[in-house]
Amino acid sequence: xxxxxxxxxxxxFFATLRMTxxxxxxxxxxxxxxxxxKENFKQDQAAASNTKVAMLGAGKMGGILLQAFLKNGxxxxxxxxxxxxxxxxAKMLAGQWGVSxxxxxxxxARNSDLILLGVKPQTVPEVLAQxxxxxxxxxxxxxxxxxxxxxxxxxxxxxxxAVIRAMPNTPSLLGCGATALCRGKFVTDEQLAxxxxxFASVGRTVTVDEKHMxxxxxxxxxxxxYIYIIxxxxxxxxxxxxxxxxxxxxxxxxxxxxxxxxxxxxxSHPALLKDAVTTPAGCTIDGILELEEGGLRVTLIKAVMRAxxxxxxxxxx
Numbered sequence: 001x002x003x004x005x006x007x008x009x010x011x012x013f014f015a016t017l018r019m020t021x022x023x024x025x026x027x028x029x030x031x032x033x034x035x036x037x038k039e040n041f042k043q044d045q046a047a048a049s050n051t052k053v054a055m056l057g058a059g060k061m062g063g064i065l066l067q068a069f070l071k072n073g074x075x076x077x078x079x080x081x082x083x084x085x086x087x088x089x090a091k092m093l094a095g096q097w098g099v100s101x102x103x104x105x106x107x108x109a110r111n112s113d114l115i116l117l118g119v120k121p122q123t124v125p126e127v128l129a130q131x132x133x134x135x136x137x138x139x140x141x142x143x144x145x146x147x148x149x150x151x152x153x154x155x156x157x158x159x160x161x162a163v164i165r166a167m168p169n170t171p172s173l174l175g176c177g178a179t180a181l182c183r184g185k186f187v188t189d190e191q192l193a194x195x196x197x198x199f200a201s202v203g204r205t206v207t208v209d210e211k212h213m214x215x216x217x218x219x220x221x222x223x224x225x226y227i228y229i230i231x232x233x234x235x236x237x238x239x240x241x242x243x244x245x246x247x248x249x250x251x252x253x254x255x256x257x258x259x260x261x262x263x264x265x266x267x268s269h270p271a272l273l274k275d276a277v278t279t280p281a282g283c284t285i286d287g288i289l290e291l292e293e294g295g296l297r298v299t300l301i302k303a304v305m306r307a308x309x310x311x312x313x314x315x316x317x
Contacts, residue, residue, distance in 0.1 A: 051075060051194075054112035056105050056127055058082040058093060061144060062118030064173040068202040070097060072175070081108040110134035114194075117143040117153075121314060124148050128156040137161050140191055142198070144168055146217055147315035150184035150210060162187040164195045167216045168202065170224055177203030180216040214315065218307035226303055231256050 053075050055066050066082060069075050080099040084090050087103055094101040102108065109115050109131035119127050124145050135141075140162040143153055150163045157163070163184035171177045179199040183192050192207065199205045208216065231252050238248030262273055278284045291297070 050079070051114050052079045052112045053081070054108040054115045055080065055082040056108060056115060056117050056131070057119035057123075057145075058084050058101065059118060059120075061168065061170070061172075062116070063093075064170060065116070065118070065144075065168065065202060066097065066099075068172055068175065068177075069198075070099070072201045074198065074201045081111060083108050105130045106134055109139075113139060114198075115139060115141045117141055117145055119145060121145045121148050124153070125156060128153065132156070132158055135159050135161060137186075140164065140187075140194070142166050142195055146221070147214065147311050149315065150182065154184055154186065160186050162191045164192065165210065165213060166195065166199060167213055167221050168199060169221045172199075172202035175202055178220040179203060179205045180213065180220065181205060181207045182210040182213055183207075214308045214311035215304075217311040218304045222304075222307045226300065227256065 053069075055062050058066055062082070066080070069080075070077065077097075077099045082093065082097070082099060082101045083103060083105050084093065084101060085103065090101040090103055100108075105127055110133075115131070117124065117127065124143070135157050137160055141153060141157070142164045143150075144166045146167070148165070150165050153163045154161075164187055165182045165184070166179055168177050168179040172179070177199070179202070181192065181195055181199065196205050196207070231249075234252040234255075235245065235248040238251060239245050243251070259273070262268070263270055266273070274288075278288065
């Protein structure tokens with residue numbers, strides 16, 4: 001039995017045609033640049049692998065980044081030193097990751113060129129006090145401790161060294177992360193480029209002014225949790241209308257991935273992509289009406305606003 005579909009409206013058809021043309025033009029351009037990018041990446045990777053790195057605070061995010069760096073071969077295992085709070089966990093992680101893991105922040109910092117600061121925000125002053133004797137102008141600190149300003153780290157360091165603030169997110173574990181970077185006052189373009197290459201190995205990177213970092217925290221760092229709730233809710237909807245839970249979850253997850261990829265790859269505004277799906281008097285518009293009546297759009301905006309406010313509160317506490 002053949003299934004019939006509602007035809008696209010003229011506006012929807014031409015919107016889809018424009019997106020398709022844009023997509024293939026972009027693909028052709030990317031193909032021409034691919035060989036050059038691969039060669040450049042190999043050269044960058046070789047240079048980065050010689051860098052001695054300290055991951056101070058290999059907790060949730062620190063551990064995710066460290067595993068991603070090892071998986072991608074960004075740094076040599078013998079050049080990595082990580083720290084955690086407890087000796088037992090240090091031994092376990094050393095065996096699991098194949099790198100040096102200890103509880104000695106000072107020793108790790110002393111033997112490193114690049115120091116990644118991944119401890120909790122309230123612990124940053126204590127850790128900086130511990131490693132201060134090892135800090136020199138030749139070292140670089142990249143901090144992804146939420147809400148801790150570069151100026152605070154520079155002041156605590158007691159030396160004019162490069163401080164870069166980063167805000168990655170958990171999908172970095174699979175190379176699908178989004179990281180925002182901002183520079184302190186002693187950071188050179190070359191040092192910022194190194195940080196960009198480090199986080200480009202686990203996803204996409206952007207550089208912003210530091211005043212925007214709380215907004216980044218609220219959007220892309222906290223955002224995966226919002227999307228998981230949406231994805232879970234869509235899957236529950238699928239179950240409600242008769243789909244097995246595993247199939248509903250798979251379809252919801254793949255659809256979310258596909259929709260995000262459409263935005264990134266076509267460069268089209270989400271509203272345009274939405275309109276291309278929405279046919280007159282069809283199923284989608286009824287679903288959108290329910291979303292609008294339920295206040296989904298406003299609720300998501302307010303979630304980002306509230307999270308950003310909390311990040312500001314943490315910064316001033």
